Amino acid sequence: MVNERFAQLIARKFSGEANQAELHELETLLKENPQSQYFFEILSEYWEMKAVPENDSIQEDVHFQQILAIAEKGTGEPADVPVQPAKKGGNVFQLRKLLVAAGIIGLIISAYVLIPGSGASGTNNPAQSEIITAKPGARMYMLLPDGSKVWLNSESKLEYKKGFNDSIREVTLEGEGFFDVVKDKKHPFIVHTSDIDIKVLGTAFNVKSYPTESYIETTLLRGIIEVTNKKDPASPKVLLYPHDKLVFNKERRSPNKVVPLGNEELALATPFEKTTLSKKIADSALAETSWLYNKLLLDGETLRQSEAKLERWYNVNIHFKDDKVGNIPIRYPLSNETIEQALKALQYVEPFNYRINGNEIEIWRKRS
Amino acid sequence: MNCKSTNETLLLGLKEKIAASDQNSFRQLFHLYAKKLTQFAFAIVKSNEAAREIVDEVFIKIWKNRSSITTIQNLTVYLYTAIKNTSLNYLSARAKQNMVESFDFFSIQLSDNNSPEKTLISSELLKKINAAIDQLPPRCKMVFKLVREDGLSYKEVGAILKISPKTVDAQMMIAVKQISEKVKRDFDYFPNRNIKKN
Numbered sequence: 001m002v003n004e005r006f007a008q009l010i011a012r013k014f015s016g017e018a019n020q021a022e023l024h025e026l027e028t029l030l031k032e033n034p035q036s037q038y039f040f041e042i043l044s045e046y047w048e049m050k051a052v053p054e055n056d057s058i059q060e061d062v063h064f065q066q067i068l069a070i071a072e073k074g075t076g077e078p079a080d081v082p083v084q085p086a087k088k089g090g091n092v093f094q095l096r097k098l099l100v101a102a103g104i105i106g107l108i109i110s111a112y113v114l115i116p117g118s119g120a121s122g123t124n125n126p127a128q129s130e131i132i133t134a135k136p137g138a139r140m141y142m143l144l145p146d147g148s149k150v151w152l153n154s155e156s157k158l159e160y161k162k163g164f165n166d167s168i169r170e171v172t173l174e175g176e177g178f179f180d181v182v183k184d185k186k187h188p189f190i191v192h193t194s195d196i197d198i199k200v201l202g203t204a205f206n207v208k209s210y211p212t213e214s215y216i217e218t219t220l221l222r223g224i225i226e227v228t229n230k231k232d233p234a235s236p237k238v239l240l241y242p243h244d245k246l247v248f249n250k251e252r253r254s255p256n257k258v259v260p261l262g263n264e265e266l267a268l269a270t271p272f273e274k275t276t277l278s279k280k281i282a283d284s285a286l287a288e289t290s291w292l293y294n295k296l297l298l299d300g301e302t303l304r305q306s307e308a309k310l311e312r313w314y315n316v317n318i319h320f321k322d323d324k325v326g327n328i329p330i331r332y333p334l335s336n337e338t339i340e341q342a343l344k345a346l347q348y349v350e351p352f353n354y355r356i357n358g359n360e361i362e363i364w365r366k367r368s
Numbered sequence: 369m370n371c372k373s374t375n376e377t378l379l380l381g382l383k384e385k386i387a388a389s390d391q392n393s394f395r396q397l398f399h400l401y402a403k404k405l406t407q408f409a410f411a412i413v414k415s416n417e418a419a420r421e422i423v424d425e426v427f428i429k430i431w432k433n434r435s436s437i438t439t440i441q442n443l444t445v446y447l448y449t450a451i452k453n454t455s456l457n458y459l460s461a462r463a464k465q466n467m468v469e470s471f472d473f474f475s476i477q478l479s480d481n482n483s484p485e486k487t488l489i490s491s492e493l494l495k496k497i498n499a500a501i502d503q504l505p506p507r508c509k510m511v512f513k514l515v516r517e518d519g520l521s522y523k524e525v526g527a528i529l530k531i532s533p534k535t536v537d538a539q540m541m542i543a544v545k546q547i548s549e550k551v552k553r554d555f556d557y558f559p560n561r562n563i564k565k566n
Contacts, residue, residue: 002548011540015515064398071431
């Protein structure tokens with residue numbers, strides 16, 4: 001039921017060798033032989049099945065180091081090399097295990113070395129830094145020299161030193177950014193903010209750290225990240241797992257705050273608070289990441305609570321003319337609306353009047 | 369295909385950097401090919417340790433002669449050919465005779481597929497497909513492996529195995545036809561699309 005020409009076309013299609021005419025011919029053949037469609041689908045599935053196992057990158061890296069070591073030696077005689085796989089089974093296996101362990105230890109040590117040093121290497125040297133800013137009302141996307149992707153939300157600034165490369169990966173963020181970091185176990189990627197440092201190996205996460213706001217929010221989508229309190233480096237690091245959200249309260253940042261006698265609760269208060277977000281919600285519908293999809297999600301906050309968000313998003317100033325307006329919780333996804341369309345939509349949730357004058361917006365209560 | 373051309377630009381960049389002694393690029397090259405080349409070597413020598421040694425040998429040579437790496441036209445073809453030759457040398461040394469490279473005279477070991485979860489293909493059916501491929505003549509099997517598992521083009525496979533792309537095309541046709549015949553009975557039992565995983 002699959003003749004030679006048919007088989008030839010199928011093979012060409014799956015291997016990417018077929019041209020347009022051949023693809024067309026194949027399509028016609030498939031239509032004429034409905035029974036063969038099933039075989040076609042089976043083979044298509046089979047073609048996609050991964051025959052190559054997932055990479056064990058640590059193992060492979062150890063292997064690479066051995067090869068490089070031999071190649072660098074120049075003699076090329078395998079006998080020179082302490083760790084050569086084939087001949088002596090048991091010992092070599094032990095050695096390889098050791099090497100893997102050594103790799104892991106090296107990783108942890110480098111983490112310790114990097115963190116204290118990095119705090120000081122902040123923003124002081126503008127001459128040698130690249131600064132990227134997303135102006136109010138604008139959002140930006142960029143590729144860092146190591147291939148990591150960064151999205152910047154409105155009124156945010158990302159700074160990295162001229163020396164940023166595959167091995168030194170540190171940035172300083174003010175505002176909100178989403179990072180999709182290229183995996184490199186040897187070279188952690190560090191995001192510095194005013195109060196916390198976030199160290200990652202290769203993940204995707206969102207950081208919101210506006211100087212005007214008293215909270216720094218870190219939300220992790222993939223991988224693992226490690227967060228340290230810069231003002232209190234001795235305090236335990238916080239590890240985040242996918243869909244964890246960590247809120248750092250700047251008001252509680254000082255560890256040496258004088259605590260009134262008998263108020264142990266405050267003494268124990270950590271500036272960190274960790275919650276876990278629902279995994280069922282798509283990234284685009286998550287308030288923390290919806291901005292990446294050009295959506296501004298009002299997620300049960302009142303208009304007053306979202307004032308700063310709206311101001312940044314639309315590059316406007318909002319003035320509430322009386323106390324009674326802007327206090328109703330709103331759940332509404334804004335996407336491509338202009339500020340005027342947005343206000344009109346929000347009027348359905350909470351009746352109010354508004355006036356737009358350039359970038360100034362006045363809002364007051366609608367009298368019924 | 370799109371991914372093939374991006375791969376070529378990537379390789380071009382890597383070659384230049386490796387020629388300039390950039391270890392990181394060499395590392396990248398290794399990670400790109402190590403798994404596939406090891407499996408290719410394994411298909412010929414059928415020993416994990418030997419396959420690993422062969423891959424080591426080829427990469428060590430690459431690094432030692434890195435200054436001339438930019439003169440290599442198609443790095444993929446070069447690497448596979450080097451693995452093939454080194455593997456054949458290994459076998460020749462062990463058999464104390466020269467192995468010919470047509471692959472007509474010895475069996476080819478293909479890699480195991482991952483378990484067929486989440487696919488249309490039941491494990492029964494997968495067994496049949498694998499059996500069909502296993503019964504292909506060695507050269508045909510090798511062609512099929514390099515095209516499907518390694519994603520190489522007909523031209524590249526032809527260059528590696530020293531056969532014309534036309535022969536690769538014909539071998540692929542034979543492979544697909546054979547699979548279709550071997551699994552044909554399944555369709556008689558299940559004419560509709562209701563074969564699901566067990």
